[in-house]
Amino acid sequence: MIWKLREVRGALIDDFGHWLSEDFDPLEWFGFVYRITNEESNRSYIGRKQLTSTRRKKVKGRVNRKITRKESNWKEYTGSCDELNEEINTIGKDKFKFEILKLCKTKGELGYWETKLQFNEDVLHSRFPDGTRKYYNSNIMNRWFYKKE
Numbered sequence: 001m002i003w004k005l006r007e008v009r010g011a012l013i014d015d016f017g018h019w020l021s022e023d024f025d026p027l028e029w030f031g032f033v034y035r036i037t038n039e040e041s042n043r044s045y046i047g048r049k050q051l052t053s054t055r056r057k058k059v060k061g062r063v064n065r066k067i068t069r070k071e072s073n074w075k076e077y078t079g080s081c082d083e084l085n086e087e088i089n090t091i092g093k094d095k096f097k098f099e100i101l102k103l104c105k106t107k108g109e110l111g112y113w114e115t116k117l118q119f120n121e122d123v124l125h126s127r128f129p130d131g132t133r134k135y136y137n138s139n140i141m142n143r144w145f146y147k148k149e
Contacts, residue, residue: 017075018093021100026051026071031110033102033117036079038087039095045084045136046101046123048114049074084136115141 016026019034031050037043050072056065078088078098088096101117104110118124123135124146139145 017077018098019075019100020098021103024103026074028105029103030106031104032074032100033104033110033113034079035097035099035101036084037097037099038091039097040091041132042128043132043134043136045079045081046114046118046121047079047081047137048104048110049077050107050110079136081136081138083138111141 021032029051031048033046033048036045036047051074052069052071055068055070057068059066078085078093078096102113104113118137118140121135123137124140124144126134128134133146137146
């Protein structure tokens with residue numbers, strides 16, 4: 001389901017980008033784990049995205065720092081994989097499905113669920129019957145890598 005018009009914290013919100021998911025309030029969550037699928041080839045990418053970023057700004061005359069939160073670019077985000085983004089630019093965003101798989105409350109939970117789903121779906125080694133790779137992912141946590149043959 002794509003969000004159309006909805007009330008969040010008393011304000012009408014009509015822009016949740018291209019993401020498919022259950023209804024949620026972005027202010028209540030830290031981030032989400034997502035899957036982007038090329039609907040022509042069925043190749044996918046599993047990743048994570050934070051909904052906001054937190055900064056600690058120095059304030060003159062204060063000992064502690066002021067904490068500010070800023071919304072990330074999650075509504076337009078298309079993943080961090082260069083190969084995936086090249087295909088999105090070549091064949092068009094409308095040929096891809098953008099799904100939110102899991103909403104997470106903390107940074108630790110976000111990292112855990114991204115890694116768990118990537119290992120469960122064997123993103124580094126899974127192949128289609130014709131031998132092509134099922135996933136665009138080239139690594140998990142920048143620690144385990146896909147080996148080119």
